[in-house]
Amino acid sequence: MVIPFVAVVGGVAVLGRSELLVAGIPIVYFWVFLWFVLTTLCLAASWYLFDHKDFEDEEEPGEKPRAEREV
Secondary structure, eight states: OHHHHHHHHHHHHHHTTOOOEETTEEHHHHHHHHHHHHHHHHHHHHIIIIIGGGGTTSOOTTOOOHHHHHO
8 A cells, every 4th residue: 555655645746736738637637547546456466466365265155155065
């Protein structure tokens, strides 16, 4: 969560007074909206790389309990 925070806050600080346009919108708005998507990707990558193993044994919704599957 540090990377998205620093990127958004730093980007707004650096690009806040810029008059550049990207696809017809100010670059600072583009930067913030871009980081909505990039934050989601960072969180997904973090989950797959670090936390995914902790949830391997959990059952999916609608799935039969493990005891019934093994019988």
